[in-house]
Amino acid sequence: MKIPNFKTNESGLNRFFGPLEAKVMNILWAGDEMPIKDVQQRLEREKAMNFNTVMTVMNRLVEKGILRKRTEGRSSYYRPVQSREEFLQTQSKELTNELMEEFGPLVVSHMLDALDEADEDLIQKLEQKIQKWKKGQ
CATH class of the missing domain: 1.10.10.10 (Winged helix-like DNA-binding domain superfamily/Winged helix DNA-binding domain)
Structure with a gap:
């Protein structure tokens, strides 16, 4: 949905x-x-x-x-139909996909810029996800 x-x-x-x-x-x-x-x-x-x-x-x-x-x-x-967490997960994924389709590299660049204000745990999770993604390539 x-x-x-x-x-x-x-x-x-x-x-x-x-x-x-x-x-x-x-x-x-x-x-x-x-x-x-x-x-x-x-x-x-x-x-x-x-x-x-x-x-x-x-x-x-x-x-x-x-x-x-x-x-x-x-x-x-x-x-x-969904829990709050499932709803937010679905909507954020939809929004991210739409932004990537429309703006591509700009979105990634802005997300990386936003990491300057992110906590260390979030950055570690991102690094782990990138490593998993690289292994799958």
């Missing part, structure tokens, strides 16, 4: 989702499968939230392939 509108001027999950979508996803990633009413109640701790608004957002997330919906009797239960 690819999120089509990556927002560079936002931060965190708001790069991929609208503000309410991001809040819904955080709630669902923190818990188990749940109905709209439970999500609405958790959102209401911050601000009064209309049930129909929450339902619309959650159903749009189902349409986008982000949430899975299961109906039991008259109740519908929602859960994320």
Whole structure:
């Protein structure tokens, strides 16, 4: 699943989702499968939230392939298709591939420049990955 509108001027999950979508996803990633009413109640701790608004957002997330919906009797239960970690892994990979396709060597150069600010563990992981990649060539 690819999120089509990556927002560079936002931060965190708001790069991929609208503000309410991001809040819904955080709630669902923190818990188990749940109905709209439970999500609405958790959102209401911050601000009064209309049930129909929450339902619309959650159903749009189902349409986008982000949430899975299961109906039991008259109740519908929602859960994320991927864990938060899997989602971020997928999206960062998609974004990296798109940047490489469009900008190629410039992206690699800028990523290397960004390593000046990276911690030593990240640099070691990168070195290990490069060594593995070289052995596979």
